[in-house]
Amino acid sequence: MTTGARRRMGVEERREQLIAVALDLFSHRSPEDVPIDEIAEAAGISRPLVYHYFPGKQQLYEAALRRAAEELTARFVEPHEGPLGARLLRVMERFFDFVDQHGPGFSALMRGGPAGSTRTGAMIDGVRQAAYEQIVAHLGIPDPAPRLELVVRSWVSLAETTALLWLDGRRVPRGELERQLVHDFAALAAVSAAYDERMAQVVRRILADEPDDGMFADLVGRLMALPQPV
Amino acid sequence: MTTGARRRMGVEERREQLIAVALDLFSHRSPEDVPIDEIAEAAGISRPLVYHYFPGKQQLYEAALRRAAEELTARFVEPHEGPLGARLLRVMERFFDFVDQHGPGFSALMRGGPAGSTRTGAMIDGVRQAAYEQIVAHLGIPDPAPRLELVVRSWVSLAETTALLWLDGRRVPRGELERQLVHDFAALAAVSAAYDERMAQVVRRILADEPDDGMFADLVGRLMALPQPV
Numbered sequence: 001m002t003t004g005a006r007r008r009m010g011v012e013e014r015r016e017q018l019i020a021v022a023l024d025l026f027s028h029r030s031p032e033d034v035p036i037d038e039i040a041e042a043a044g045i046s047r048p049l050v051y052h053y054f055p056g057k058q059q060l061y062e063a064a065l066r067r068a069a070e071e072l073t074a075r076f077v078e079p080h081e082g083p084l085g086a087r088l089l090r091v092m093e094r095f096f097d098f099v100d101q102h103g104p105g106f107s108a109l110m111r112g113g114p115a116g117s118t119r120t121g122a123m124i125d126g127v128r129q130a131a132y133e134q135i136v137a138h139l140g141i142p143d144p145a146p147r148l149e150l151v152v153r154s155w156v157s158l159a160e161t162t163a164l165l166w167l168d169g170r171r172v173p174r175g176e177l178e179r180q181l182v183h184d185f186a187a188l189a190a191v192s193a194a195y196d197e198r199m200a201q202v203v204r205r206i207l208a209d210e211p212d213d214g215m216f217a218d219l220v221g222r223l224m225a226l227p228q229p230v
Numbered sequence: 231m232t233t234g235a236r237r238r239m240g241v242e243e244r245r246e247q248l249i250a251v252a253l254d255l256f257s258h259r260s261p262e263d264v265p266i267d268e269i270a271e272a273a274g275i276s277r278p279l280v281y282h283y284f285p286g287k288q289q290l291y292e293a294a295l296r297r298a299a300e301e302l303t304a305r306f307v308e309p310h311e312g313p314l315g316a317r318l319l320r321v322m323e324r325f326f327d328f329v330d331q332h333g334p335g336f337s338a339l340m341r342g343g344p345a346g347s348t349r350t351g352a353m354i355d356g357v358r359q360a361a362y363e364q365i366v367a368h369l370g371i372p373d374p375a376p377r378l379e380l381v382v383r384s385w386v387s388l389a390e391t392t393a394l395l396w397l398d399g400r401r402v403p404r405g406e407l408e409r410q411l412v413h414d415f416a417a418l419a420a421v422s423a424a425y426d427e428r429m430a431q432v433v434r435r436i437l438a439d440e441p442d443d444g445m446f447a448d449l450v451g452r453l454m455a456l457p458q459p460v
Contacts, residue, residue: 171376
């Protein structure tokens with residue numbers, strides 16, 4: 001086993017390098033289209049040596065997707081300061097930065113990874129759960145009622161779908177979609193509020209903290225004036 | 231090989247029976263929790279005989295999921311008559327009927343089937359595509375612009391997520407969610423219309439066909455009066 005002219009790396013350092021190389025390749029092509037030889041070559045080591053650090057292709061790919069999931073999750077963290085609309089917009093900007101950088105890898109992660117394994121599925125669910133918990137924390141509601149949980153979780157799913165659809169041709173400016181998604185959150189919350197007084201309280205509380213020229217004020221204000229559905 | 235005291239069935243008839251039995255069992259438990267023995271027993275035949283009709287468990291399960299996908303797709307078909315809001319509501323009612331009847335099987339289908347196989351993935355994409363095409367046909371727009379495509383596809387995804395979340399405890403009345411989803415469609419379209427004149431034209435055309443007391447009129451009317459986002 002040789003690393004050629006390069007200096008010797010420790011086991012953890014080499015594993016990190018292979019993960020970084022894999023993620024870089026996955027940002028241009030789907031993981032299933034990237035052969036292990038290419039990862040080995042990009043890392044400057046032999047194919048058999050890759051298997052010294054990861055027992056198989058699946059394990060290396062899962063480690064890379066886990067790293068991507070961690071990076072994505074880190075982008076949801078946002079200080080609890082200022083109007084909610086502005087906070088959500090900053091999170092959406094960082095989310096689309098990630099999607100933009102990791103296109104094919106993001107799609108693979110969200111579609112269940114190369115083999116749609118149970119472990120990859122658990123990773124995706126972990127990312128969704130982290131996004132859900134972040135938003136609930138921003139709303140300042142420790143024990144969300146089922147309707148609020150439904151609004152937040154379905155909005156997380158909407159953001160995910162919108163990003164996946166955007167990647168397919170990038171036919172709409174991403175900045176527009178980032179702002180739209182924040183308005184969509186307000187719209188979904190307001191529609192739900194039309195059916196439920198507890199949701200209406202949540203929406204009114206959000207509104208009270210929004211500036212008059214904020215992202216939510218106008219949209220939600222008009223929706224909240226809607227009569228109860230028949 | 232014997233079918234006991236029962237009359238002999240033809241090959242296609244027996245395959246249909248096994249699919250029906252499997253779908254019935256999948257309406258109570260996830261496919262991965264239903265052993266092939268149980269399907270054999272419920273069909274009144276021996277386990278080895280099941281393999282006479284399907285080469286393996288995976289093939290039988292895929293045939294059952296394909297049947298479920300076909301049944302679900304059939305429910306999207308709605309006459310092109312009357313206001314769009316009322317049509318969408320009827321489709322949502324039939325959709326939730328299906329989800330209600332096939333709970334664990336629907337979840338398994340939408341989460342990629344027992345093994346998350348490529349074929350199951352293609353089936354799910356087929357269901358989503360059929361839903362998308364039905365809605366576009368109701369809108370009467372032969373060649374949808376990217377923003378409209380995004381609104382319709384993301385709403386299809388929203389309906390799917392909402393149904394999956396509802397199945398987890400059924401903590402919100404389904405009738406409420408059916409109506410909410412129709413309002414959500416209007417809300418997503420209206421938010422998009424605030425960014426794009428072609429979307430605004432689509433929304434105005436929908437509104438023109440809605441009765442004053444219809445599902446869309448009030449909601450969309452208020453949203454359409456929004457100023458353009460900065």
